[in-house]
Amino acid sequence: MVKRPPQTQGERSERSRQQILDAALKWFSHRGYGATSVRDIAEEAGLSKGNVYHHFPDKETIFRALLDRYFQAMSTPEFPFNRALASGTFPDNLEALGRAARDTVRDYREYVALIYVDVVEFDGSHVRKFYAEMADRFDAFLKEHGMEEPLKSRLQEGLSPISAVMLATRIFYNYFSIEILFGVKDHFGKGTDEVVHEISRILRHGMLRSYVP
Amino acid sequence: MVKRPPQTQGERSERSRQQILDAALKWFSHRGYGATSVRDIAEEAGLSKGNVYHHFPDKETIFRALLDRYFQAMSTPEFPFNRALASGTFPDNLEALGRAARDTVRDYREYVALIYVDVVEFDGSHVRKFYAEMADRFDAFLKEHGMEEPLKSRLQEGLSPISAVMLATRIFYNYFSIEILFGVKDHFGKGTDEVVHEISRILRHGMLRSYVP
DNA sequence: ACCAACAAACCGACCGGTCGGCCGGTAAAT
């Protein structure tokens, strides 16, 4: 006697919803929004087109739901990059942040592609808020973890902790976006680990030889 | 008696070609490849759809021609960023490079959007080569301008000039892509000029206070 | 009995690409 899960209506409904979102993520991230048809999504999800419209009012709502999924995931403490940021002392953990950025882009590459889709086809209207609030989120994060003051005392005179963290975050995310999304291995002309180490060194101590003032 | 330019066939043909490319750039960069119709392009160019197919064998060739246009422009010495790189001493001219990156993204924002389109809808197949060869291009550029050795002697032990230039280039381009393409002003939480200055400082001397070893 | 979950038929608009043919510029033949 197999234990058939009874599967209530609510469970079935939620399951279909997620199937639709998963299918839409796959298509939107590989063909863009406008070129993806609701038929493609329905077929990929194993449901009828009518059913898709039963769960979502229209195509754009599906797209927005996917970006919400992503931004919500990025805001939890369990998010790999946030874990890396919280578990070490910045900027001593720059190499770990680099690896976390790589893992993030690798695991969420389809969502990152969605950002490009939004910038092109929606003028960035769905992602703008997220990027505009990024600095404030890092600020709150540093304060919550009691990192701001100790970090500030280690930084160069007049350098804000937020700028330092933002800079490191952006360069690592950008590097691995090109490696993973663009499909370009070693575009700095050398291996990934070496690049992460070199970037970390430069961010910590600069590219110029130290000079005695 | 108005001096009507006689306009030979060849001139007319070239003019139509450019009108098609300009129209295609506008649509591809705002709606993506798949969601842009050849009718849109023809209408925007003031030509018939049949005529578009007289000048280009198919839709994808138009897209490729646009990316070629862009990459060709970026490879000339007259390109603003290349001029800035050639006209100062790296990394003393980081602020100038930052401004050149801003001007570039501003002037070529539609082409930058095309890169996102290619990554999403063509898996990056048309832009991959350009990014894969970027480090080599910078290497050749530095050698041609006799910058490599003097720069190397100023850099930290074991730091390659290419990595230094690549890092600076990527972070500035990325910063202004978010500002201009994503439409997010001051996403580091402070004004643009200040960010460029802060990034330049960090790249040159690091974020950490100097220490006596 | 009722309503959520689903499928399928359907709508008008639009898709990329092709086609036949018109028209004016170009050049060889006269």
Place this chain on the structure above:
DNA sequence: ATTTACCGGCCGACCGGTCGGTTTGTTGGT
């Protein structure tokens, strides 16, 4: 200098097929 033959630029109709969204109807859990 004129005629004639040709060619490239160009147009609009047309092809089979697909689009986002709606409507209608069936099924099955509650």
